[in-house]
Amino acid sequence: MSxxxxxxxxxxxxxxGYFAVTGECGPxxxxxxxxxxxxxxxxKGCVDAVNVTDCQTAVVRMSSLASCLILKEMGFDPILQMVxxxxxxxxxxSDILGAAALGINNLLCLTGDHQKAGDHPQAKNVFDLxxxxxxxxxxxxxxxxxxxxxxxxxxxxxxxxxxxxxxxADPFExxxxxxxxxxxxxxxxxxxxxIFNIPKFKEWMKMVVDMGLHEKVxxxxxxxxxxxxxxxxxxxxxxxxxxxxDELIERLKGVPKxxxxxxxxKIAIExxxxxxxxxxxxxxxxMAIEWEEKVREIVEGAGLLPRxxx
Amino acid sequence: xxxxxxxxxxxxxxxxxPFDRLIIAGCKGCVAVCAAGGEREVKFLAxxxxxxxxxxxxxxxxxxxxxERQCDPEYVEQIRxxxxxxxxxxxxxxxxxxxxxxxxxxxIPALPGINTAFVGGAEKQGVWSEKCQCxxxxxxxxxxxxxxxxxxxxxxxxGPCGGSSNGRCExxxxxxxxWYLIVERLKELGQLDRYLEIIPPKDWxxxxxxxxxxxxxxDLLR
Amino acid sequence: MPCSGRVESLxxxxxxxxxxxxxxxxxxxxxxxxxxxxxxxAKRRVQYVKKVLQSIGINxxxxxxxxxxxxxxxxxxxxxxEITNRIKELGPNPVKTGKGREV
Numbered sequence: 058m059s060x061x062x063x064x065x066x067x068x069x070x071x072x073x074g075y076f077a078v079t080g081e082c083g084p085x086x087x088x089x090x091x092x093x094x095x096x097x098x099x100x101k102g103c104v105d106a107v108n109v110t111d112c113q114t115a116v117v118r119m120s121s122l123a124s125c126l127i128l129k130e131m132g133f134d135p136i137l138q139m140v141x142x143x144x145x146x147x148x149x150x151s152d153i154l155g156a157a158a159l160g161i162n163n164l165l166c167l168t169g170d171h172q173k174a175g176d177h178p179q180a181k182n183v184f185d186l187x188x189x190x191x192x193x194x195x196x197x198x199x200x201x202x203x204x205x206x207x208x209x210x211x212x213x214x215x216x217x218x219x220x221x222x223x224x225x226a227d228p229f230e231x232x233x234x235x236x237x238x239x240x241x242x243x244x245x246x247x248x249x250x251x252i253f254n255i256p257k258f259k260e261w262m263k264m265v266v267d268m269g270l271h272e273k274v275x276x277x278x279x280x281x282x283x284x285x286x287x288x289x290x291x292x293x294x295x296x297x298x299x300x301x302x303d304e305l306i307e308r309l310k311g312v313p314k315x316x317x318x319x320x321x322x323k324i325a326i327e328x329x330x331x332x333x334x335x336x337x338x339x340x341x342x343x344m345a346i347e348w349e350e351k352v353r354e355i356v357e358g359a360g361l362l363p364r365x366x367x
Numbered sequence: 368x369x370x371x372x373x374x375x376x377x378x379x380x381x382x383x384x385p386f387d388r389l390i391i392a393g394c395k396g397c398v399a400v401c402a403a404g405g406e407r408e409v410k411f412l413a414x415x416x417x418x419x420x421x422x423x424x425x426x427x428x429x430x431x432x433x434x435e436r437q438c439d440p441e442y443v444e445q446i447r448x449x450x451x452x453x454x455x456x457x458x459x460x461x462x463x464x465x466x467x468x469x470x471x472x473x474x475i476p477a478l479p480g481i482n483t484a485f486v487g488g489a490e491k492q493g494v495w496s497e498k499c500q501c502x503x504x505x506x507x508x509x510x511x512x513x514x515x516x517x518x519x520x521x522x523x524x525x526g527p528c529g530g531s532s533n534g535r536c537e538x539x540x541x542x543x544x545x546w547y548l549i550v551e552r553l554k555e556l557g558q559l560d561r562y563l564e565i566i567p568p569k570d571w572x573x574x575x576x577x578x579x580x581x582x583x584x585x586d587l588l589r
Numbered sequence: 590m591p592c593s594g595r596v597e598s599l600x601x602x603x604x605x606x607x608x609x610x611x612x613x614x615x616x617x618x619x620x621x622x623x624x625x626x627x628x629x630x631a632k633r634r635v636q637y638v639k640k641v642l643q644s645i646g647i648n649x650x651x652x653x654x655x656x657x658x659x660x661x662x663x664x665x666x667x668x669x670x671e672i673t674n675r676i677k678e679l680g681p682n683p684v685k686t687g688k689g690r691e692v
Contacts, residue, residue, distance in 0.1 A: 142521070146568060168528045171520050173538045182521070189525040190568045205568065223529040228550050234562055238525060242565055250529060297532035376644035411599050418606040419645035424687025 062199065062245070065162035065217035066134035067106040069367040070340075071246065071275045076333055077340030078361050079136065079248065079277060080104040080352055082128065084119035093119075093127045099349040101131070103356045105364055106163055108248070108342070111138040115175025122152065125161050136219065137161050140169025145185035146194070146205055153195060157214030165219040165248065166191040189242045192220055196243030218243060223250040224261040226298035233264045240274045247274055248342040251281035253292075254300040255331050262337050271337030278332045281344045282325035282351055285317045286310050322351055326358040333359075368397040368488065369461045370495045371481040373408065379457070380419055382478050386454040387426060389416075391480070392446070392468065393433035394460035401495050403481050404459025406433040412459070412480070428453075437464025443471050451475065503573030503580065509566065511552030516569075518545030524566040593617070593654075594627020601638045605647060608685045611676035613668070614654040621658065628656065646690025648679055 061068055070077045080100045085092035100107055107128060111121040125135035137156050139149065156164065168188045172180050186194065194205050195218050202213045220239040224232060236247065252258045258278065265271055283289045286309040293301035305324065312320045325343075332338050341361075345352050356362055373379075383389055391409050399405025413429045420427040430453060435442045437460035450456065455476045458465040461483040469477035485497035500516045506524075507514060516522045520538050526546030530537030534547040553559050571577065590596065593616030604612050614635055616628035632654055639649035653672065657664050683691050 168521055168523065170530065171538045173520075184521045184523070185571065186568050187521070187523040187525050188528075189565055193565065194568075221529060226527070226529055226531050228534070228547055230554065230559065231550055231562060235527075238563060238565060241563075297530050297535075297537050376641060380645070407599065411602055414599065414602045414606045415641055415645055418602065418647065418684055421606070421608075421687065422646055422683035422691075423689050 063162050063215040063217045064160075065106070066367065067136070067163055068217045068245070070105045070365060073365070073367050075105075075365045075367075076361065077106075077275070077277060078104050078356055078364065079106045079108060079340065079342045080349075081108040081110065081342070081344045081346065082124065082349070083110050083113060083346055084121065084124040086116075086118055088119065090127050093124050094131065096349050097128050097131045097133060100133070100352055102364065103353050103362065104133075104343070105340075106134040106136050108136040108138055108165060111140045111167070111169070112143065112175075113170065115142065115170045115172040115177070117176060122156055122159075122161070125156070126159060129160060134162060136163040136165050138165045138167060139191070140167045141184055141186045141188060141191055142169030142172065142182050145183050149186065149191060150194070150198065150204060153198060153214050153216065154210070157216055158212075162215070162217055163219060164195060164216045165221065166195065166244075167221055188220055189238055192218055192239060192242040192244050200243075217245050219246045219248060220244040221250065222247050223298050224252070224258055225250070225254070225300045232261060233268050233270065236265060236270055236274075237268060240270055244274055246277060246339075248277045249279045250298065251279040251292075251344055252328070252332070253305055254302050255328060257300060258332070259335055262335050266337045271339075275339040276337060277340040277342040278335075278338050279342045279344060280325055280328055280332075281346070282348060282355060283309060283317075283321035284348060285314070285321070288321075318351075322355055322358070325351075325355050329355070329359040329361070368400060368486070369463070369483060370401045370485055370487050370497075371398060371403045371461050371483040372401075373403050373412070373459070374480055374482055376415060376419075379412075379480055380416070383416070383427075383455065383457060388428045388430075388453045390430045390432060390446070390450065390453045390456045391416075392437065392456055392458045392460065392464075393431075394435075394437045394458075394464055395433060396436045396438070396460070398460055398464075398481060399433075401489075402493075404461075408459055409433055412457075434460075434464075437461075437467055440467070440471070443467045447471075501574070502569070502571075503577075504570055506566070509561065509564075510549045511556055511558065513545065513549045513552055515545055515549060518543075518548060520545070524569060592622065592624045592627035593631035594622070594624055594629075596631050596634060598634045598638050601634070601652060602641065605642065605651070605682060605684065608682050610679070610682045611651045611653075611672060613652070613672050615665075615668075616654060616656050618656045618658050643692060646692055647683060648692050650675060651679060651682070 082096045109121045109124045112118055121138050125137050128135045166188045172182050197203050199213055202210055204210055222236050289301055289306045289309055292299045309317050309320055329341050391413050393404050393406055393409035409431050413431050450472050456468050457478045457480045458468050459480045465477050465479045487496050487498040489495050502516050515524055519526050520536050527544050531544040534544055536542040536544045553561055593614055596614055614631055616631050622628040635654040639652055642649045655668050
C-alpha cells in the first residue's frame with residue numbers, strides 16, 4: 058500500500074500513517090452556493106477531506122458533485138457521495154468520469170436510503186446496481202480503464218474508493234463478511250455509521266483484525282456529537298441500526314439543558330481518544346450535521362490539530 | 368398467481384357514471400382465489416352498484432358474467448353473443464383480462480374494476496404478499512430460494528444494506544429484511560460461504576426494462 | 590341460520606338493494622361461539638358492508654351487529670327497541686326515495 062493510486066489528500070494522509078480526520082457537509086435545499094461556503098469556512102483546517110452527502114434520507118438537496126466543486130474551490134479535498142437509488146449504471150459511470158475530470162479525488166459508494174422515507178415517496182427508484190457492484194465498477198474503471206461492459210475508456214478516473222459500513226446493523230454472522238465483500242470488490246477506505254457503543258465497536262474491530270481486513274482497507278470510525286438528551290433519545294429509538302447505550306443518555310440527563318451540548322462535545326472527544334487506541338482504526342469520520350461549528354473544538358480537543366501537511 | 372384488490376367503490380361508480388347498461392365480468396382464475404373478482408365478488412358488486420343507483424333515483428341494467436379466464440381468447444369469445452347489447456364492460460379480472468376484453472370488443476369501453484398489484488401467493492387466509500418481480504432471469508438458486516429482487520426493497524443482489532435492523536426493512540418494521548431472510552436460509556442450507564461471492568450487476572434487459580416481452584414456443588406452434 | 594358466521598356479505602347488501610330500512614345481525618357473545626369464531630367472521634363482514642354502504646351514500650348505522658346469548662331476553666328487547674328507534678330516526682332507505690346520498 059505504498060504507491061498512490063490517486064491525487065487524494067486523504068489517501069496521502071492515510072498511507073503516510075497519520076490518523077485521518079474527515080468531516081461531512083449536507084448541501085442546501087436550494088440553489089445556494091453560500092450555504093456550502095459557510096459550512097466550508099467552519100471546517101477549514103480541521104479535516105483532511107470532507108464528505109458531501111447525496112440527497113441523504115432521500116430528501117432533495119443540491120447535488121453532491123456541484124457542492125464538491127464549491128468546496129474544492131475553497132481548497133478542500135471533497136469526498137463525492139453517490140447513491141445507487143437515483144441513477145442507473147449509465148449515469149453513474151458518466152458522473153464518475155465527470156467528477157474525475159473536474160478534479161474530485163474521492164468517491165463514497167452507497168446504496169442510498171429508500172425513497173419511501175424521503176420527501177418524494179412517489180418517485181420511481183433505480184437501484185440498477187448496489188454499492189458493492191458500484192465499488193467493483195469504479196475500481197475497474199480506475200485500474201483497468203474499462204467500462205462495466207468491458208469496453209475501453211480513454212482517460213481513467215483516478216478516484217480513491219470508499220464504502221460505508223454499519224457494525225451494528227447486520228445479522229451477527231455476516232458483519233465482517235460484508236466488510237470483506239466490500240474490500241474484495243476494491244474499496245480503499247471505509248467510513249462507519251456513527252458509533253456510540255464503544256465496547257461493541259471494539260468487538261467488531263477485533264473480528265475485523267482477526268480477518269486481516271485492517272491491512273487491506275483503511276477504516277474510519279464514524280462519530281457524531283450529541284447536542285442534547287433529546288437527540289440521544291431520538292437516535293436510540295427512531296434511527297434504525299443505531300446503538301446508543303443508556304449510560305450516555307443518563308450522562309446527558311444529569312446535566313442542565315443549556316450545558317448538554319457542551320457535554321456532548323466532551324463525550325465526542327472522549328470517544329475519539331478511545332477509538333484512536335483501537336487496533337485497526339485508521340481515522341475518524343466526524344459527522345456534526347447542522348452543528349459544523351463544533352468540529353474545530355472537537356478535533357482540537359482530541360489532539361488532532363493541526364492536520365498534517367502531505 | 369396475480370394478486371389484486373378491488374378499486375374503491377367511489378372510483379368504480381365514477382367510472383361507470385355515463386352508463387345505464389353494463390356488463391360486470393368476473394374471472395375464475397387468480398382474482399377469484401384472492402377474492403377480488405370471482406363470481407361472488409361480481410354478485411356483491413352488482414348489488415352494491417344497483418343499490419347506489421337506486422338511491423340516486425337512477426336505473427342500471429347489469430349483466431353478471433364470470434368467465435373461466437379472461438386471459439384466454441377462447442373464453443373471452445364466449446360473450447360475443449350479447450356484449451354489444453351493453454354500453455361498457457367492467458372487468459374484475461387483472462389488467463390482462465381487461466386488455467383482452469378491450470381488444471376483442473373494441474367498440475365499447477373495457478373498464479378496470481381491480482387494481483392489479485403483484486405476483487405472489489397466500490400467506491394465510493385473507494393475506495397475500497408479493498413474491499416475484501418477473502425479472503426474466505431467476506437467481507433463486509443463489510439465494511436459498513428467497514428472491515432478492517422482490518423481497519429486498521432495494522432489489523440488492525449483495526445485501527443487506529445499512530438500514531437493515533433486527534431483521535426488518537428500513538421502509539417499514541412490518542416488512543422483513545429480504546437479505547436477513549436470505550442469510551438465515553443460507554445458514555440452514557449450509558451455504559453461508561455463498562455469501563462471500565459478489566453477485567455481478569443484473570441483466571435487466573430480460574425484465575420489463577427491456578420492453579414488453581413475449582415467449583414463443585416453436586415446438587408448440589401449429 | 591345456525592350461526593351468525595353463516596351470514597354472507599351478499600345477503601346484507603341485497604337487503605339494502607331491496608329497500609330494507611335496517612338490518613341487525615345477532616351473534617353469540619364473543620368467546621362463546623358454538624362454531625368457535627363464526628361470530629367474529631360475522632363481525633368482520635358487517636364492518637366491511639358498513640364501509641360499502643358509506644361509499645354508496647347509505648348510512649352505515651342502518652346495519653349493526655350485536656352480541657348476546659340466548660338467555661338474555663331483556664337485552665334482546667332492549668336492542669330491538671334501540672334499533673327500531675334508530676331506523677325511525679334515519680327514515681326510509683334512500684333506495685326507496687331515490688333522493689340521493691344520505692351520507
